[in-house]
Amino acid sequence: MSQSHDVIVIGAGPAGMASAATLAEGGARTLLVDEQPELGGQIYRAIERNRADPALARILGPDYLKGATLVDRLRGSATELSLGTLAWRIDDDLTVWTRTGGTVAATRAGAIIVATGAMERPVPTAGWTLPGVMTIGALQILLKSAQLIPSGRLVLAGSGPLFYLFARQCVAAGVKDLTLLDTAPTRQMWNALPLLPSAFGGEGWRYLTKGVKLLAALRLARVPIHRNVRDIAIEGDSRAEAIRFTAGGRAHRLPCDTVGLHEGVIPHQQMTRGLGVDHDFDGGQRYFRPRHDGSGRTSKPGIFVAGDAGGIIGAEASAQDGKIAALAVLHDLGRLTAEEHGRRGAEAERVRRAHLTARPFLDRLYQPPAAILDPPDVVTVCRCEVISAAAVRDIASKGVRGPNQAKAFLRCGMGPCQGRLCGPTVTEVIAQTAGLDAAEAGYYRIRSPLKPITVGEFATAAGATELTR
Template identity: 45%
Template sequence: MSDANCVDLAIVGSGPVGMAAAIAARRHGLKVAVVDEQPAPGGQIYRDVETADAGRGAILGADYVAGRSLAEAFRESGASYYPSATVWRLASDGLSWSAPAGGGEIAAERILVAGGAMERPFPVKGWTLPGVMTAGAAQILLKSEGVVADDAVFIGCGPLLALVACQYLNAGVRIRAILDTTPPQNRMAALPHLPRALAAPGMLAKGVGMLARIAASPVAVSRRVESVELMGEGHLAAVRWRDPQGSHEIETERAFLHQGIIPNLNMTMAAGCRHVWDERQLAFRPETDVFGRTSLAWLLSAGDGAGIAGAKTAALSGEIAAHAVAYDLERLDTPSFEAATRLPLNARRRELALRPFLDALYRPAQGMRVPEDDDVVVCRCEEVRRGEIARAVAEGCPGPNQLKSFTRAGMGPCQGRLCGHTVVETIAALTGAAPEAVGYYRSRMPVKPVTVGEIAGLSFENNLREKSHG
């Protein structure tokens, strides 16, 4: 392997974590490579921030535009950057990536997984229909292309749903309706966390501002929505829902779903580090120390991929993880390490003050996470419905991994990303076991689908290294 492909730190992902980590690691003189599936840096939160013009910046807001200076510093950091490259294997010796025009390998002393978050599955009737996408997907279309849809129905709960609705209002795009599925009891549950949240700089005011913006708009908002059904033959045609006022239905060709975000787990799961169930965030996450070190010495994970905390926190966590790598590789002595991490650790503590309040206020409803209707598709790829999972469990299927052989759930191209948490919580609800005890799908390499040719193309030298490790 050529010298250029041997680094101290390989970073998977160039969102706020990856960019901030690369900048900090380069400052310590580390050799850094950053590999990202997207063609430009920014992650999903700052997607295409380098090319968005002033008009789009005005629609998306100041928090989005703030990503530009981070992307600039990242470009100038001296880290090797591999865009449009999908990492499909990572191990103690390094990682393998693939791209349409070929792939490669990078040997690394440490790997930082900065894979960010994905939207929580929203398993309701009809969620696989064309015309239905996530609110995050709608926002990506707006961020990267300025592409929007008129008369869509926004459905769900969480800050992102309100943010995308506000961005649509800023752009002058008509919204047909907003169906708020936030359980009403969440307000009481969130109240004890409010005093601490008030200490978080600016964020609460931003949230209140978004809700006021929506309330002042002509958009019809239905609250306390208890059930949602997306209807149509071959394409979405109508949304039906139930709230305390009764049953309602409106015609629409577009619906945007959202009920929070969860860590993008496949990379850390496949690497084999320890994961824990986070009951406050209703998701698995890799177990890490405050610096991002996982249970594996060569692997770190930081940002939303290690537990949802938002973009500002993610950048701080990326910086902190880079300091830890420099320290662990003996490029920093203890006093310098403590000095370097003091400010970002304190800043992160302030940012995190809002999180318990947000997690409680926007905890998604059980009925929207764990379907009770046997007809609801849980695994989108293999079209496995809730009823088949219930039957498998009744026949003695003990967990998610066995469910694969019972039903094929989790065995399609998305590799369980879109059904994992639904399967865990459904099995937990059916058996009475805790999600932690149910466990998650065992992910394996390749982390993303690749051709057999790419696996065969692994360098001989690297195979030898793996054997000598094993």
């Protein structure tokens, strides 16, 4: 199979769109692949449809509308788009295997930029598997893609910027019965305060001002907020009916119809893991991220990473990160001189850094709580195989030292999600029980297909190398 593209970009969020547009504008034959049928990723999901709806635009806010500029630039470039397409395998020779509408194809490139973004951190807590319990990100997807908002009594539990952003969006969308349970411990604010002065530098003051405005809007709307919340448990028989928690030294119980959970986001690591890229562990935010240099180069030749897939940096910084990776690829392809690469790369890096000044403050303020990293015994950790934290602790106490070994004993990580939802927690539980660092415990060994494909689709893969030349 001959090389059909100079570069394949995987992911159509801010990093992927900026990468692809920069590459195509630089003369590189560029293919952009995304599993969703529309451009935008999660942060700018359905932006092309929603930008023309004034009411929805008001609800989602001005930051969401910034995605329209990236989409317009990408549409105006020569980038080949392959939306609604799953990239389920990448070979060492940089062949990307995809599935579109049941059809398998294989496309080879000279370089690959992984811009798969972030996923919400799993929030294993009692009752989190009940119907009516969702992540806040999932609730926001319903708002952006279908203009749906929860009916009845809504409780949002967790912490972080998205926690308060979605709460304000709910108020703007007309949600009347809303209660917030902020799980960030008070001590984290004091721990983060030394980083606050530097957070105002660059563009940081804009992010901090936005946060203050979100809190003010919620206060004005008289949304009840319980702070320093712990010991969350969701009750119900066939669905969520109430939520119990401790706050202010007292036990509380609130009837509810829908619960939204959120404790920040972590990089999507399945694809970079499957590629064999080296990963490092972030001890502050408790997640693995692929090791890469300032241009997004990873330990695997020809593989670049950009945006939140390489470490959580936010939408604006991710767009610059995507541009930086694209400029490095263009230089490697001989389509950009060293002087031009240096000049444009330095400018993109300057803007990127300006959008990261508040990140250390936010990361320390919103560190993940111990209760979800090392949950109580009764809590289900692996939803696919219905495996409890107690079961993981039991095998760790008997000598299991990592998630891969745990598979042989419990099948955790072998369900349809392939470890996405249990991986971070299994790593932490084993590390805590065995007295290891999380980096020592490691993560699942990821193999293709990166997401399930049917046997029929897999059978067509044998001839797929003849399809794309």
